[in-house]
Amino acid sequence: MEDQNTNELLGRLLGPSGPEIGCDACFEELDRYVELESAGRDADAAVPGLRAHLDGCPACREEHESLLALVSEDQGSGS
């Protein structure tokens, strides 16, 4: 458990190593990215750097998770 916490702290301190977009660009691209993901398409190829940003930014990650869940719910209900 402590091992995992230390590892997570290391991850938060050093962040993702690959190129990443910023929060503003993430917000601009999030709807397109989520729909590509929902459709089973290669969202990371379409929006390079967004996944790395989600790894490094907890706030954008939460909003991504929510949008993906909401869109999935819409698709499930047929709307």
Add this chain to the structure above:
Amino acid sequence: MSATTATVRGGMRTSPVAPGRAALDPESQELLQALKSSGRAYDEACVRLHELLLRAARFEVARRRRGLTGAEADMIATEAADDALLAVLRRLDDFRGLSKFTTWAYKFALYEAAVKVRKHAWRDRELPLEPETLGLLHGGTPGPEEDMEMRERLGKIAAAMDDVLTPHQRRVLVALAVNGVPIDVLAERLSTTRGALYKTLHDARVKLRAHMEETT
């Protein structure tokens, strides 16, 4: 630059240039058209849009309640939907048709609701800008070998934070990465934006990674 090529500035990519409006699905087209009209059609479209945004805001608040009462959750969701409606109407011309209009609009409501929930959770709290846990990692009791290796690495990072980061970078990194202050809360207290703070965090991390590579 091509429409789909991202630019890299200071190690961070900027958003790809809009490649023009894509073909819209009929539902998106109808709602968008009504929102750009006037009179009764416009009013009805605003009501419909607000309903969609309120649903998204409630969805987000329910996922991240963080100790909210039912009344607080309702109030935050309603305020988030109201703010999101204004934001969507203000930015209608920015919609590129690269997703369904509802998906594009939802993200404004989710963003507003998430920010409000985070700020509410931290409204009466002091912001810890100094490391509360990092200092402990210089010492501590010996553990398994793997654990010790990680602790040593963490100790080196803690030292590097003093050596290679500016005071502002260090404060931002400590608050966000060590003490778990939400980025929107810190942005508000420092009178800046999420984007600007993340850039500071990103630059600090790049410096730390480079330092760790040089010294190991």
